[in-house]
Amino acid sequence: MKKFILAENDLPQQWYNILPDLPAPLPPYLNPVTHEPLRPEDLAPLLPQTVIEQEFSQERWIDIPEQVRDIYRMWRPSPLVRADRLEKALDTPAKIYFKYEGVSPAGSHKPNTAIPQVYYNAQEGVRRVTTETGAGQWGSALSFAGSLFGVAVTVYMVRASYHHKPYRRSLMHTWGAEVFPSPTERTQAGRDILAKDPDSPGSLGIAISEAVEDALAHDDTKFALGSAMNHVVLHQTVIGLEAKRQLELAGDYPDVVVGCVGGGSNFSGLVFPFMADRLSGERPETRFVAAEPTACPTLTRGAYTYDYPDTAGLGPLLPMRTVGHGFMPAPIHAGGLRFHGDAPTLCALHDQGYIEARAYDQNEVFAEAVRFARHEGFVMAPESSHALRGAVQEALAAKEAGQERTILFGLSGHGHFDLGAFDAYLAGQLEDYTIPQAQLDEALSQLPKIERI
Amino acid sequence: MKKFILAENDLPQQWYNILPDLPAPLPPYLNPVTHEPLRPEDLAPLLPQTVIEQEFSQERWIDIPEQVRDIYRMWRPSPLVRADRLEKALDTPAKIYFKYEGVSPAGSHKPNTAIPQVYYNAQEGVRRVTTETGAGQWGSALSFAGSLFGVAVTVYMVRASYHHKPYRRSLMHTWGAEVFPSPTERTQAGRDILAKDPDSPGSLGIAISEAVEDALAHDDTKFALGSAMNHVVLHQTVIGLEAKRQLELAGDYPDVVVGCVGGGSNFSGLVFPFMADRLSGERPETRFVAAEPTACPTLTRGAYTYDYPDTAGLGPLLPMRTVGHGFMPAPIHAGGLRFHGDAPTLCALHDQGYIEARAYDQNEVFAEAVRFARHEGFVMAPESSHALRGAVQEALAAKEAGQERTILFGLSGHGHFDLGAFDAYLAGQLEDYTIPQAQLDEALSQLPKIERI
Numbered sequence: 001m002k003k004f005i006l007a008e009n010d011l012p013q014q015w016y017n018i019l020p021d022l023p024a025p026l027p028p029y030l031n032p033v034t035h036e037p038l039r040p041e042d043l044a045p046l047l048p049q050t051v052i053e054q055e056f057s058q059e060r061w062i063d064i065p066e067q068v069r070d071i072y073r074m075w076r077p078s079p080l081v082r083a084d085r086l087e088k089a090l091d092t093p094a095k096i097y098f099k100y101e102g103v104s105p106a107g108s109h110k111p112n113t114a115i116p117q118v119y120y121n122a123q124e125g126v127r128r129v130t131t132e133t134g135a136g137q138w139g140s141a142l143s144f145a146g147s148l149f150g151v152a153v154t155v156y157m158v159r160a161s162y163h164h165k166p167y168r169r170s171l172m173h174t175w176g177a178e179v180f181p182s183p184t185e186r187t188q189a190g191r192d193i194l195a196k197d198p199d200s201p202g203s204l205g206i207a208i209s210e211a212v213e214d215a216l217a218h219d220d221t222k223f224a225l226g227s228a229m230n231h232v233v234l235h236q237t238v239i240g241l242e243a244k245r246q247l248e249l250a251g252d253y254p255d256v257v258v259g260c261v262g263g264g265s266n267f268s269g270l271v272f273p274f275m276a277d278r279l280s281g282e283r284p285e286t287r288f289v290a291a292e293p294t295a296c297p298t299l300t301r302g303a304y305t306y307d308y309p310d311t312a313g314l315g316p317l318l319p320m321r322t323v324g325h326g327f328m329p330a331p332i333h334a335g336g337l338r339f340h341g342d343a344p345t346l347c348a349l350h351d352q353g354y355i356e357a358r359a360y361d362q363n364e365v366f367a368e369a370v371r372f373a374r375h376e377g378f379v380m381a382p383e384s385s386h387a388l389r390g391a392v393q394e395a396l397a398a399k400e401a402g403q404e405r406t407i408l409f410g411l412s413g414h415g416h417f418d419l420g421a422f423d424a425y426l427a428g429q430l431e432d433y434t435i436p437q438a439q440l441d442e443a444l445s446q447l448p449k450i451e452r453i
Numbered sequence: 454m455k456k457f458i459l460a461e462n463d464l465p466q467q468w469y470n471i472l473p474d475l476p477a478p479l480p481p482y483l484n485p486v487t488h489e490p491l492r493p494e495d496l497a498p499l500l501p502q503t504v505i506e507q508e509f510s511q512e513r514w515i516d517i518p519e520q521v522r523d524i525y526r527m528w529r530p531s532p533l534v535r536a537d538r539l540e541k542a543l544d545t546p547a548k549i550y551f552k553y554e555g556v557s558p559a560g561s562h563k564p565n566t567a568i569p570q571v572y573y574n575a576q577e578g579v580r581r582v583t584t585e586t587g588a589g590q591w592g593s594a595l596s597f598a599g600s601l602f603g604v605a606v607t608v609y610m611v612r613a614s615y616h617h618k619p620y621r622r623s624l625m626h627t628w629g630a631e632v633f634p635s636p637t638e639r640t641q642a643g644r645d646i647l648a649k650d651p652d653s654p655g656s657l658g659i660a661i662s663e664a665v666e667d668a669l670a671h672d673d674t675k676f677a678l679g680s681a682m683n684h685v686v687l688h689q690t691v692i693g694l695e696a697k698r699q700l701e702l703a704g705d706y707p708d709v710v711v712g713c714v715g716g717g718s719n720f721s722g723l724v725f726p727f728m729a730d731r732l733s734g735e736r737p738e739t740r741f742v743a744a745e746p747t748a749c750p751t752l753t754r755g756a757y758t759y760d761y762p763d764t765a766g767l768g769p770l771l772p773m774r775t776v777g778h779g780f781m782p783a784p785i786h787a788g789g790l791r792f793h794g795d796a797p798t799l800c801a802l803h804d805q806g807y808i809e810a811r812a813y814d815q816n817e818v819f820a821e822a823v824r825f826a827r828h829e830g831f832v833m834a835p836e837s838s839h840a841l842r843g844a845v846q847e848a849l850a851a852k853e854a855g856q857e858r859t860i861l862f863g864l865s866g867h868g869h870f871d872l873g874a875f876d877a878y879l880a881g882q883l884e885d886y887t888i889p890q891a892q893l894d895e896a897l898s899q900l901p902k903i904e905r906i
Contacts, residue, residue, distance in 0.1 A: 002526045005458055073455045074534065074830050081527065085601070103556050105830035107869060147827040148538070170872035173879055174826050373627050374600040377527050377558035416560060416869040419623035426626050 002084060004246040006077035011069055014061040016237040018272045018345055019230065021060065021279050026230075026348055027453045030306060030317035035450060038316045045216055046223045047231075050120040054231040062234060068116045071148060075104045075111075076238065080246035085375040087395070094398035094405040095252065096391055099243045099270060100378070101412050106171070108336075108381065108413030109266050110141030110226060113235035117224045118145035118153075127220040128152040132182070132207030135161050135335025136168025137381075137413060138226030143177035154221075156182035156210040159202035161335055167417055182207040189213050189312040204339050205311035205325050212314045227263025228309060228318065228343045236269020243408060244273050254408040256287040256394050260386035261299065261357075262336045264290075264343030270410040272345075275354065289394070290350065290357045291386035293337045293365075295433040296329040298322060299350055299357035301440060306450040307341055319453050321347040323435075324443030330433035332362050333421035334382035336413075340443075351453075358390055361432035365389045366425035369415065381413040382421055455537060457699040459530035464522055467514040469690040471725045471798055472683065474513065474732050476805055479683075479797055480906045483759060483770035488903060491769045498669055499676045500684075503573040507684040515687060521569045524601060528557045528564075529691065533699035538828040540848070547851035547858040548705065549844055552696045552723060553831070554865050559624070561789075561834065561866030562719050563594030563679060566688035570677045571598035571606075580673040581605040585635070585660030588614050588788025589621025590834075590866060591679030596630035607674075609635035609663040612655035614788055620870055635660040642666050642765040657792050658764035658778050665767045680716025681762060681771065681796045689722020696861060697726050707861040709740040709847050713839035714752060714810075715789045717743075717796030723863040725798075728807065742847070743803065743810045744839035746790045746818075748886040749782040751775060752803055752810035754893060759903045760794055772906050774800040776888075777896030783886035785815050786874035787835035789866075793896075811843055814885035818842045819878035822868065834866040835874055 019026060028037035043052045054062060064072075083096040101109035121129055129151055133139025139155040146153035155177055162169060162181035172179050182202045183190035189209035193200050200206070208225070215223035225232060247253055257274050259267035267290055277283035290299055298321050307322040309315040322341040323329075329338040341347075349355050365385040372388055373379045380388065391409035398405035415422065424430050472479060481490035496505045507515060517525070536549040554562035574582055582604055586592025592608040599606035608630055615622060615634035625632050635655045636643035642662035646653050653659070661678070668676035678685060700706055710727050712720035720743055730736035743752055751774050760775040762768040775794040776782075782791040794800075802808050818838040825841055826832045833841065844862035851858035868875065877883050 002523065003528075005460065007458065070455065071830075075456075075532075079528075105826075105832065144830055148830065166876070167869075167872040170876040170879075171832060171869075174823055174832055174872070174875045176827055370627055373558075374629055377524075377597055377601065379558065379624060379627055414869075416620075416624075416867075419620040419627070422627045423619070423623040426623075 002082050004080040004249050006242060006246060010245055011072060011077055012064065012238050012241040014063050015234045016241060016273050016276065017057055017060055017062055017234050018275065020058045021276055022345065022348060023279065023352055026344055027319035030450070032308060032313055032315060032317055035317065046212065048120045048124045048126060048222055051117060051231050054234055055229060065119060068119050071115050072238065077242045078103050080243055083376050086372060089371065089375045090392065090395050090399065092395040092399040093403065094395040094407055096395055097247065097408045098411040099239055099408065101239065102378065102414030106137065106141040106144050107416065108137045108141065109236060109239060109269065110138050111144055112238050112269065113232045113265065114141035114145035116235050118142065118149050118151050121222055122149040122151050126151065126222045128154060128218070129222055129224045130154045130211040130214045131224045131226065132156050132204055132211045134158045134204045134338055136165055136172070137336050139179065140168055140171045142224055143172040143175035146177060147175040153177035154214060155179045156184065156207040158182060158204060158207055159200065160331065165417065182210050184210060186210070187213040203311060203328055208310035209312035209314050212310060227265040227339065228341065230345060232265045233268040233272065233343050233345060236265045237272055239269040239410065240271060240273035243270060247408070252406050253283065254286060255405045256289060256407050258289040258291060258387050258390040258394065258407065258409040260337060260383050260410070260412065261290045261292045261342055262383060263339045264346040266410055266412045268343050268346050275349065278354065288355045289390045290355050291390040292357060292359050293332055293334055293386060294359045294361050295332045295435065296323065296338050297359045297435065298340065298342050300359040303444050303447070304347060304351050304453060305447060306453070307447055309341060317448060317450065319344050319347065321350065323440060324446055326446045327443035332433065333418060334386065336383040337386065360386050360389045362430050363425065363432055366422065366430060368392055378411065379415040380411055381415045382418055384410065384412045455535050457533040457702050459695060459699060463698055464525060464530055465517065465691050465694040467516050468687045469694060469726050469729065470510055470513055470515055470687050471728065473511045474729055475798065475801060476732065479801055480772035483903070485761060485766055485768060485770055488770065499665065501573045501577045501579060501675055504570060504684050507687055508682060518572060521572050524568050525691065530695045531556050533696055536829050539825060542824065542828045543845065543848050543852065545848040545852040546856065547848040547860055549848055550700065550861045551864040552692055552861065554692065555831065555867030559590065559594040559597050560869065561590045561594065562689060562692060562722065563591050564597055565691050565722065566685045566718065567594035567598035569688050571595065571602050571604050574675055575602040575604050579604065579675045581607060582675055582677045583607045583664040583667045584677045584679065585609050585657055585664045587611045587657045587791055589618055590789050592632065593621055593624045595677055596625040596628035599630060600628040606630035607667060608632045609637065609660040611635060611657060611660055612653065613784065618870065635663050637663060639663065640666040656764060656781055661763035662765035662767050665763060680718040680792065681794060683798060685718045686721040686725065686796050686798060689718045690725055692722040692863065693724060693726035696723065700861070705859050706736065707739060708858045709742060709860050711742040711744060711840050711843040711847065711860065711862040713790060713836050713863070713865065714743045714745045714795055715836060716792045717799040719863055719865045721796050721799050728802065731807065741808045742843045743808050744843040745810060745812050746785055746787055746839060747812045747814050748785045748888065749776065749791050750812045750888065751793065751795050753812040756897050756900065757800060757804050757906060758900055759906070760900055762794060770901060770903065772797050772800065774803065776893060777899055779899045780896035785886065786871060787839065789836040790839065813839050813842045815883050816878065816885055819875065819883060821845055831864065832868040833864055834868045835871055837863065837865045
């Protein structure tokens with residue numbers, strides 16, 4: 001057996017919420033204005049009620065609505081594959097499995113949360129949702145979800161990507177969304193940036209500010225976030241829950257789970273169902289590796305403190321490891337990893353030693369992606385290639401140590417929208433970026449002055 | 454239940470060969486020089502021995518080598534999905550199923566034959582295979598296959614596509630193939646064309662001539678064809694065999710099966726396992742609909758006669774319905790459907806009334822693809838959209854007649870490489886092309902003078 005497929009009936013019926021299982025309570029989110037602990041009602045202008053409840057819920061298991069499962073079934077359960085050709089190429093005693101999310105209509109894991117978010121909005125009569133997108137994975141997933149539920153979608157797309165990744169934009173248009181290059185003249189946040197820098201290439205932080213402002217200004221409109229927050233991570237746990245069941249079928253359990261980290265929802269969605277076993281003491285030895293780009297080194301070089309999710313400071317202050325909401329990451333092709341912070345739950349577990357973090361340069365991750373494609377067929381997204389790089393390091397370490405090791409990594413999306421980047425890599429034209437300490441210090445110096453967590 | 458997944462153990466162990474079940478023997482292929490019936494040994498310089506045997510075999514079932522099945526398992530069995538949201542949108546009593554081949558590493562059905570073709574070449578010590586490609590689906594599938602078996606791949610890519618579809622080229626490079634824009638200066642066939650027209654945009658027929666000439670000129674090199682011939686169709690029957698088993702699980706059997714036709718291997722691969730039941734009298738009522746573009750109307754407006762598969766006339770004369778090997782189809786986005794002929798088996802069955810053919814314009818097929826994306830999520834290739842259009846017509850006819858109808862169509866590939874075309878469609882910039890009769894007559898007048906079949 002090479003591929004482990006679950007019957008449709010094995011599609012999880014509940015998401016896993018890690019909040020009640022954390023070793024220590026998560027530090028509270030803070031109101032961006034008062035710096036007081038955020039109350040659920042503070043989020044009401046932005047998010048639908050059920051999503052807010054999920055954000056704060058202490059229930060371990062939360063039902064997946066049947067209408068959401070019905071749509072998940074379009075592509076879920078997603079495949080778990082044993083990468084035995086890669087194992088042979090590496091001549092390693094390790095077993096390498098990957099969970100493949102590239103089979104979704106949007107080509108990545110993002111619809112796992114886009115579908116329930118739009119569903120809950122539709123249930124509560126919301127007519128339109130706004131969002132940010134960088135490289136376009138999240139924006140296209142939300143557009144897809146909007147088309148299924150008849151909810152209009154407005155996407156603020158980082159200007160540099162809007163112009164350099166036109167096909168993601170075409171995908172959003174095909175699903176009927178409206179897409180604007182951010183910063184725009186449509187919002188105060190956008191106008192403020194453009195006044196200072198008319199040629200601003202934009203950033204995720206700016207795009208979030210614009211999407212939030214747009215949602216706040218319209219009664220029938222809410223905002224949807226693609227990563228970082230608890231409810232997003234919750235929805236993504238469908239990945240890890242399936243993977244666990246599939247590995248059970250394979251008679252296996254991972255020694256180490258590796259995922260790439262942008263905002264952290266893909267990583268956490270894969271990891272947390274396994275983390276539950278470590279936290280409960282059932283599997284105390286399992287290791288978890290977070291792979292991030294050197295160009296946006298939140299976990300490896302950021303500060304663990306409170307920061308805004310957006311540039312204008314409209315969103316709640318989140319307890320997270322951050323390189324600063326004003327940090328402008330270099331233009332790496334793994335656009336989905338260019339977020340200045342990470343999911344608070346992930347950051348707390350990282351801070352407590354449950355998660356190791358490693359940062360990789362673009363050239364080394366593309367080298368792995370090309371090797372993988374030539375042995376395992378699938379051409380993966382640059383984001384996912386970071387996880388692959390981590391997995392290969394684990395496999396080579398196992399070989400070095402002469403020991404068996406079961407490795408699971410998350411292949412969060414296919415690379416069919418990123419072939420220009422592969423071209424550049426093959427032509428030797430990719431730059432690696434190491435952030436000068438002075439640039440990091442400058443960005444961190446602009447953090448809100450709140451006592452460290 | 455919405456999606457019907459087969460266990461990996463249900464991956465077919467044999468391909469289905471329709472040759473022994475045809476109502477009348479297939480007219481022989483002819484030697485391109487002597488016009489005598491082609492002998493298997495005539496193909497020896499071009500194809501590996503096992504492939505030649507398969508081309509002429511009268512065995513109904515042919516074993517799939519275990520090494521090929523092992524690679525098929527990367528993405529097979531592919532999903533069969535009930536398009537119930539589309540059914541609701543059409544308000545039809547019909548049931549619509551689609552068999553989804555977009556999950557393969559290359560994003561289309563093409564690897565189903567690329568893998569065994571390269572496997573047999575590798576078994577026989579061939580070091581390099583050459584091929585043609587239009588929009589790039591076939592070239593990328595063969596590159597993928599080559600990378601897995603360590604066989605070098607040389608792709609002659611229609612020049613217009615080489616420049617307009619750079620991402621398919623990048624995909625081939627990622628899998629390690631070499632890709633040349635055809636016509637090239639590397640072959641006599643290419644040089645002859647360039648002498649007449651230095652700006653020639655190329656055509657599939659020209660690219661085949663170049664790939665054949667390259668293979669003939671090198672001892673360690675063979676040629677691989679992506680469609681039309683019997684062995685290609687044979688390999689593609691894995692699609693229909695799986696679909697049949699999946700429909701069994703669903704407790705269903707199609708009243709009509711619809712596929713798009715370029716060279717005919719995707720259509721025939723889906724259809725022939727069902728056709729077997731019609732030919733045997735077990736399911737005498739099943740209908741089969743071939744959907745082609747108005748811009749290359751082989752089945753609806755071509756002649757049923759002998760023609761070359763390539764422009765220079767190097768390949769064997771095939772008994773097929775053709776618009777002439779010199780026909781230059783308009784630049785529609787469904788590049789995979791721009792072949793001047795069709796599989797001889799398909800053409801014979803069409804000629805005998807077992808297959809209906811319909812031709813569609815680009816705008817109507819893109820309109821269906823967009824509607825489908827907004828209800829069923831998946832954004833499909835323009836080629837597959839022709840099959841969708843046929844399926845929707847059947848569903849609307851069933852509604853009109855107030856009758857139930859079970860429709861199966863082939864979704865042969867995803868549209869993630871074709872988003873520029875969706876952009877053009879949404880902007881109202883797509884042209885429809887109806888071929889003037891004079892142009893067809895001119896192309897048909899250049900057919901080799903052989904008594905009609």
